Amino acid sequence: MTAKIIDGRAVAKEVRDAVAADVAAMVAEGKNPPGLATVLVGENPASEVYVSMKHKACEKAGIKSIGHVLPATATQEEVEKMVEDLNEDPEVHGILVQLPLPDGLDDESVLRTISIEKDVDGFHPLNIGRLAQKGREPMFVPATPDGVLYLLKNAGVVLEGADAVVLGRSFIVGMPAALLLIKENATVTICHSRTKNLKEKCAEADVLIAAVGRAEMVKGDWIKPGAAVIDVGTNRVDDPSVERGYRLTGDVDYKEALEVAGYLTPVPGGVGPMTIAMLLRNTVRAAKLAYGN
Ligand code: NDP
Numbered sequence: 001m002t003a004k005i006i007d008g009r010a011v012a013k014e015v016r017d018a019v020a021a022d023v024a025a026m027v028a029e030g031k032n033p034p035g036l037a038t039v040l041v042g043e044n045p046a047s048e049v050y051v052s053m054k055h056k057a058c059e060k061a062g063i064k065s066i067g068h069v070l071p072a073t074a075t076q077e078e079v080e081k082m083v084e085d086l087n088e089d090p091e092v093h094g095i096l097v098q099l100p101l102p103d104g105l106d107d108e109s110v111l112r113t114i115s116i117e118k119d120v121d122g123f124h125p126l127n128i129g130r131l132a133q134k135g136r137e138p139m140f141v142p143a144t145p146d147g148v149l150y151l152l153k154n155a156g157v158v159l160e161g162a163d164a165v166v167l168g169r170s171f172i173v174g175m176p177a178a179l180l181l182i183k184e185n186a187t188v189t190i191c192h193s194r195t196k197n198l199k200e201k202c203a204e205a206d207v208l209i210a211a212v213g214r215a216e217m218v219k220g221d222w223i224k225p226g227a228a229v230i231d232v233g234t235n236r237v238d239d240p241s242v243e244r245g246y247r248l249t250g251d252v253d254y255k256e257a258l259e260v261a262g263y264l265t266p267v268p269g270g271v272g273p274m275t276i277a278m279l280l281r282n283t284v285r286a287a288k289l290a291y292g293n
Contacts, residue, residue, distance in 0.1 A: 001225060003257065003264035006155050008147075012273035015150070016061055019280045023062035026287065034287035035064045036094045036120065036279075037086045041079055042072030042102040051098050057276045063283055066092065072102045079105060080113045087115040093290050094120030094283040099172070117289060120282040122146070122176070131179045139289075140282050145177035147274025148209060148230050149184070155263050157207065157228040159184035165202050167191050167218070167251065168211035173232055177209050198222075210251035220256030228263040232271045 027033055036058055038051050051067065058065035068082060079101070086092045095118045101107045111123045119127055119140050127138040152159060164186040168174030178190045186207060191198055202208055202222040210218050211232035223229060233251030250267030257264050265271055 001260060001262065003229070003259075003261035004155070006151050006230075006263055006265045006270060008151060008265055008270040008273045011151060011154055012147075012277040015274070015277040015281055016057070019063075019277070019284050020061045022284045022288075026284075026291070027062065031287075031291055032091055033062055033064050034093045034283045035066065035089075035091045036096060036283045037066045037068060037089070037092045039068045039070070039079070039082055039086075039095070039097045041070045041074055041098075041105065044098075044100070044102075047098045047100075054096070054276060054279060057280060058283070061280050063280060064091070074105075076105055076109065079110050083110060083113040087113075087118060090290075092118065093287040094118055094279075096121050096279070099123075116140075118286055120279060120286050122282070123171070128171075128176065131176060131183075140285070141180065141278075142172060142176045143275045143278040143282065144173050144232065144271060145180055146278040146282075147271055148173075148177050148232065149180045150278065151230060151265060151271065151274060152207065152228060152263075155228070157263060159186045159207065162186045162206040163204055164188045164207040164209070165191060165205035166209045166211065167198075167202070168209075168213075168232075170211065173211040174209075177211065177232075181207070181209075212251050214251055215249050216251070216253040218252040218257070220253060220260045223257055223260045225260055226262035227260075229257055229261040229265070230271060231257075231265050231267050234267060234272060 040051050055065045086095045095114050116124050116126050116139050122140040122142040130136040130138040164181045166174050166178040169190050169192045178188045181188045199222045208227055208229045215235040215237050231250035231252040235249050236246045237249050239247040248268050
């Protein structure tokens with residue numbers, strides 16, 4: 001079997017185009033464009049890159065983005081005051097506090113300060129709590145797992161009744177991905193660093209989500225023939241044959257998986273592009289909610 005490749009770049013472009021069309025329609029009606037405020041605390045080079053990518057994507061979609069930067073020495077009160085001010089600002093529809101925050105700051109308390117109507121990252125404890133409750137819906141879902149589910153559904157993968165395995169239980173990816181799959185009526189096993197017989201558990205999955213951050217850990221014989229495999233992992237592996245000295249690889253051994261899986265996402269070009277696209281979508285939704293439609 002050769003897996004069907006799920007092209008995350010193409011799907012993300014469709015989402016971004018739809019977002020841009022929604023924004024254009026909003027502006028044509030005389031409304032302000034959706035506004036996304038980012039809050040970056042301290043000097044974390046990776047976070048600076050992520051925030052800058054988000055601003056560029058906003059600009060392309062017609063979303064107004066406003067970057068706020070606080071020094072690493074900022075106090076809990078200063079960070080929360082900034083979020084409170086953004087909660088009150090009618091031109092800001094979405095607030096994104098870039099994680100991780102510097103040591104010493106309580107991220108849960110900061111995330112709790114964001115108004116849930118503006119919680120476009122979906123990390124407010126109330127939104128996460130609603131995700132975990134049957135019959136309740138969060139206002140927003142974290143972008144990466146939202147993108148994972150979007151890719152699965154867009155490819156036509158049947159989730160109802162499927163046996164799904166999620167590798168990883170982080171607050172950002174694994175856990176919300178598992179909760180979203182449960183909402184789709186899949187039967188979900190969540191695996192982590194203490195899980196026994198990992199390979200055997202994975203090999204029973206109709207849907208396998210890998211979000212562990214271990215390069216090419218999932219081998220071909222971990223995959224049930226025909227399974228849908230979504231590789232969230234983004235790992236740097238030394239590669240002297242390329243100019244920059246490393247290449248990006250996922251948590252799944254791509255070549256081996258290609259021979260066994262039914263569907264497979266590449267790295268790069270799979271889940272990665274979806275993350276920003278889903279954030280933009282959430283920001284437009286937040287603006288629509290604020291405008292009462
Ligand atoms: P974390 O490090 O927060 O979580 C990793 C999870 O994997 C933990 O639950 C951990 O278990 C589990 N784990 C680690 N090693 C093993 C192992 N050997 N066997 C089984 N389970 C293991 O990572 P994230 O969830 O933030 O990210 C996961 C991957 O996804 C990374 O490669 C990251 O770069 C990528 N990522 C990609 C994004 C995108 O947009 N494409 C966005 C976010 C992340 P335990 O809980 O027991 O420690």
